[in-house]
Amino acid sequence: MKEAAKIGAFILLVFFFVHYYTMLSTLYGEGKSSAESDIRVVREEEAKATRSRAVRGASLRGCIGVPELQAFNKLRMSSNFSVHDCVRRCQKVDYSFAVVRTVHRSIGCYCSREIDYTLSNSRCVGRKNILLYKLLDCGLKVNDSTCGLVCFDSPGTNSAVALASVPGSGNTWMRHLIELITGVYTGSVYRDRAITQSGFLGELHYWNDGSTIAIKDHNFPIMIKELNTTVLNDIAKYNHTGAILLIRNPYDALISEYKRLVTNKHLGDIKAKDFSEDSWEVHVNKTEDQWRFLNTNYIKYISPLLVVHYEDLKHDAKQQLWRVARFLNADHEFEIRINCVLRNQEGLFHRHSNSSFYSFTEEMRRRINSNIAEVSRLLTLYHHPDIPEQYKSSYTF
Numbered sequence: 001m002k003e004a005a006k007i008g009a010f011i012l013l014v015f016f017f018v019h020y021y022t023m024l025s026t027l028y029g030e031g032k033s034s035a036e037s038d039i040r041v042v043r044e045e046e047a048k049a050t051r052s053r054a055v056r057g058a059s060l061r062g063c064i065g066v067p068e069l070q071a072f073n074k075l076r077m078s079s080n081f082s083v084h085d086c087v088r089r090c091q092k093v094d095y096s097f098a099v100v101r102t103v104h105r106s107i108g109c110y111c112s113r114e115i116d117y118t119l120s121n122s123r124c125v126g127r128k129n130i131l132l133y134k135l136l137d138c139g140l141k142v143n144d145s146t147c148g149l150v151c152f153d154s155p156g157t158n159s160a161v162a163l164a165s166v167p168g169s170g171n172t173w174m175r176h177l178i179e180l181i182t183g184v185y186t187g188s189v190y191r192d193r194a195i196t197q198s199g200f201l202g203e204l205h206y207w208n209d210g211s212t213i214a215i216k217d218h219n220f221p222i223m224i225k226e227l228n229t230t231v232l233n234d235i236a237k238y239n240h241t242g243a244i245l246l247i248r249n250p251y252d253a254l255i256s257e258y259k260r261l262v263t264n265k266h267l268g269d270i271k272a273k274d275f276s277e278d279s280w281e282v283h284v285n286k287t288e289d290q291w292r293f294l295n296t297n298y299i300k301y302i303s304p305l306l307v308v309h310y311e312d313l314k315h316d317a318k319q320q321l322w323r324v325a326r327f328l329n330a331d332h333e334f335e336i337r338i339n340c341v342l343r344n345q346e347g348l349f350h351r352h353s354n355s356s357f358y359s360f361t362e363e364m365r366r367r368i369n370s371n372i373a374e375v376s377r378l379l380t381l382y383h384h385p386d387i388p389e390q391y392k393s394s395y396t397f
Contacts, residue, residue: 057151168257
């Protein structure tokens with residue numbers, strides 16, 4: 001009996017310790033989980049607040065107190081204006097800083113050209129309703145106040161989204177439209193000073209610094225025929241960040257790029273004799289496959305991808321620009337800007353042809369039509385908009 005009593009007492013003791021340990025683990029484990037959960041919620045709230053304060057063309061620098069407002073000029077604004085409206089107003093009159101003060105859902109807008117004190121980029125504890133923005137570099141792209149002001153974003157704001165096309169497809173014209181509809185400069189992997197002098201100031205910014213909103217790129221993958229394989233090369237950098245693929249009828253793209261090469265101008269035109277030169281045949285033979293190769297590899301390998309057809313852009317610019325702005329997550333001013341964009345949509349680099357003499361041999365047509373058929377097949381397979389009907393009524397069939 002004594003032995004049984006000892007065993008029973010030992011079992012009770014073990015049970016007590018196990019129960020006590022479990023209780024402590026649960027208590028502190030729940031406390032830790034709760035604390036981590038609280039921290040996560042706080043961080044999520046801070047991130048949400050930061051995103052809600054983000055304004056294109058301006059960098060949030062911190063907060064100020066009421067006394068410092070004396071250094072700023074208060075602007076008269078309509079009753080329903082936004083933070084973005086305040087920043088844009090300050091930019092238009094060439095100020096360097098903007099302050100937005102919120103009091104009981106009413107917003108005050110203040111501007112200044114310089115400040116003589118340092119403000120940290122903190123959480124703005126106790127001053128969260130008086131936000132200081134540093135205005136970024138801007139320029140007036142067209143003489144229209146509704147959409148003319150275009151700015152750089154803060155470095156790191158935007159992912160590197162390609163604006164990809166073969167040469168001659170209207171890439172520069174599309175850049176003009178994107179800048180007007182978003183209010184942000186586009187970028188480029190090139191450093192074309194002629195383009196820069198025409199107002200595309202993002203041309204000289206590093207393509208991946210995040211201050212521009214779409215990156216002009218004509219590069220295409222490399223085909224290693226001996227290995228029957230494709231090296232994505234330069235376009236691989238856009239996988240996961242995405243691309244806008246601008247596709248134009250290859251006949252029109254070939255002609256447009258040939259004009260640029262012959263005249264050495266973006267807006268040059270040429271004479272009938274230029275199409276009888278050997279250089280025309282060399283140009284077609286060299287570049288016809290580039291149209292197929294660039295388009296098919298972006299369609300197959302780059303995601304996310306938005307396909308825009310040049311012909312659709314000409315036919316219905318509003319609908320296509322809505323798709324583009326949404327893809328770039330820059331549609332917050334679309335309804336405000338779109339009519340202004342449509343009034344100024346031509347830009348400086350939208351070519352208008354006055355030629356009606358083009359020379360495509362039967363063999364050229366056969367190869368080009370085969371390329372069109374392949375791109376059309378892939379567009380359908382990957383659920384992108386198919387080639388427009390205009391292709392079939394122009395040169396191809």
